[in-house]
Every structure is written in structure tokens, then in C-alpha cells.
Amino acid sequence: MHKLENHTILLACHAGSKIGLGHLSRISVAAQHLKPLGYEMHLLLQSDQHISQAFPDYLTVQQIDFEQNISETILKQVTRLNCRLVIFDFHYHSTPDTFATLLKALHVQLVKTIAIDALAEYIELLTMLYTPSFQVNPTLSAWQQEKCQFGWDAFLLKVSAETLVEKTYSLLILTGGADTTNLGKEWLITLDRLLPENLTFHWVQGPFATAPTKPENTQREIHIHRNLPNLAKLMNTVTFAVTLYGISFYELLYYGVPCVVFSPYGNKDEQELNEISKQQLALVAKNEIDATTQLQRLISSKTLSQCLAINAQKRLAGANGDKLRHCVSTLLEAK
Known part of the structure; x- marks a missing residue:
């Protein structure tokens, strides 16, 4: 035109x-x-x-x-x-x-x-x-x-029309562009300690965030992504995601990625997160500690992850x- x-x-x-x-x-x-x-x-x-x-x-x-x-x-x-x-x-x-x-x-x-x-x-x-x-x-x-x-x-939503059928057994971790609550200080170490050892981690470091502290002596495959040119492609390859509440969360729902989501900003997003939980679009956590527990629950249940994925894609199809x-x-x- x-x-x-x-x-x-x-x-x-x-x-x-x-x-x-x-x-x-x-x-x-x-x-x-x-x-x-x-x-x-x-x-x-x-x-x-x-x-x-x-x-x-x-x-x-x-x-x-x-x-x-x-x-x-x-x-x-x-x-x-x-x-x-x-x-x-x-x-x-x-x-x-x-x-x-x-x-x-x-x-x-x-x-x-x-x-x-x-x-x-x-x-x-x-x-x-x-x-x-x-x-x-x-x-x-x-x-x-x-x-x-x-x-x-x-x-x-910043989404691609193409989706990948092949998935790797992996977890995407999104803490925001600036990681204003400093989740990178200890959380990656906690996730490494409590989640299955064969689960690959993809931590996306925002442009204004500091690099996360990596666990010592781990056998896990961990990727720290900075200045990532195509987050959509990565979203399509992972099996699970844990993320702060925000636009990237809805992009993950659009792709049908089973998610754990939480807001580190008090009760600012409480009403929206309650509805997300009610409609069974994702698992909602109170904080990063609870998010780790919810991830354990999500990863251990194929039925739960499939249910969340189907519900999410149906709900976001018109976005x-x-x-x-x-x-x-x-x-x-x-x-």
C-alpha cells in the first residue's frame, strides 16, 4: 500500500x-x-x-x-x-x-x-x-x-507466524529487561539445585540487567542469552517457561508454552493473575520461591502441561x- x-x-x-x-x-x-x-x-x-x-x-x-x-x-x-x-x-x-x-x-x-x-x-x-x-x-x-x-x-504481541514442532527438553527463564528485583543474584542456583538435571536452562538477560550468578560444579547445560535477536524462536523451542508477568508472558501463552508466572511488584497484577489461574492458562506463583515449587509440579505432570498449553493457545488465538x-x-x- x-x-x-x-x-x-x-x-x-x-x-x-x-x-x-x-x-x-x-x-x-x-x-x-x-x-x-x-x-x-x-x-x-x-x-x-x-x-x-x-x-x-x-x-x-x-x-x-x-x-x-x-x-x-x-x-x-x-x-x-x-x-x-x-x-x-x-x-x-x-x-x-x-x-x-x-x-x-x-x-x-x-x-x-x-x-x-x-x-x-x-x-x-x-x-x-x-x-x-x-x-x-x-x-x-x-x-x-x-x-x-x-x-x-x-x-x-510480538509473535511469529511460524512455530516449531520439535521441542527440546528445556526451560526458558525471563526476569525482565532490567531485573529490577535482582532475581539473578541467587535464583539460577536454586533452580539448578531443585529441577531435573537433564533439563536445559535458557536464561534471558535483559539489556539493563546484570548477568545471573551461575551455579558452581553443575553438570547442567545452561545458556545465558544477552541481546537475543529472536526471542520468538527460542520461545518455540522450549518445553516450559517461568516468567515475570508482562507482555512476554502472553507471547508464551500464544505459542502454547506451559508457564509459571508471578509478579514481584506486590499486588499490582493480582487481579489479572487471579483470572489467569481461574482460566487455567498458567500456574501462578507468589514469588520466585513459590515459582520454583510450581515448576516442579508442572514439569512432573504431562497432563497438566498439556492442559495449560491447549487452554492458552485457544484463548490467545485472536491476538x-x-x-x-x-x-x-x-x-x-x-x-
């Missing part, structure tokens, strides 16, 4: 050593899903570190640091690019104090606005709140919820980007 000169989509997000790469990964997936619409797309990335990863040629990228005013930068870009839509994926702690003023200014200029996930407190000023979750924000009123898009088909494309197309075509 040819580029549509009258419309440009500006995507804005946060990343960094204390934030990780989750917001960047998700908005990059959003751009990938929107590419078939044919609009010009520009990404404004605010981070405390230079992000050196390669970006696709359909996405023009500008990086700024947290000392720069992102609201002013967005307004300048909107004017320069003839932008008609801004999509935000901000970390809630890093959202600028001027964000409400920015949204009002964009509204005056007839620029549509979509926020992904967080920023629900700005719902009155946003055109749409797109929640890549199976449930709507419970703090919103019925009227406010009408401005929201959510559901099992609303997830923004293919169609909903986001439809939402954006409808907004930009509206008079």
Missing part, C-alpha cells in the same frame, strides 16, 4: 535502565501491526540510555533523554509532520507533569490521541484508551469505559493486531 501523505502517526514511549524495554517493545509491535494501513510512522523515544537496537525502515526514530521536554517535542513534531494521531505508551512514573496540557493542545489542533495501557486518569482528555488486557480498568466509570478498547484480542488496526483506521477516517 502506498503511503498516505495526509496522515502521519506519531508514537511516543519511554525506555531505560529503570523502566526496561517493555514499552518500547509494545509500541514497536503496535507500529508493526499498523504498517499495512500505509501511514507514515514516527517514533519518539525518551530514555536515559541510547537504545542501539535496529528499527524497521518503515519507522523513523528520534531519541531524546529525560532532561528534554517531551511535551514540547511532541507539539513540534505534530506540526512538522502534519500528524493526525499520537499514540502514547508511557511509564506511569515518567509521565510528564505537563501531560494534561499537552493533550488539551493536541485536541485544539484536532489531533487524535490513544494511550496504551497506563494513563487511565487522563481518559477525559484522550480520544481512546487502548488496554492490551482481557479486562477494562475497574476504576473507570461506565461512560469512561466506552472510550476503552480491551479484550483477549487486544494484546499487542493478531486486527483490533488495533481497526481502531486506528476508524479514528483517522472519521470526519
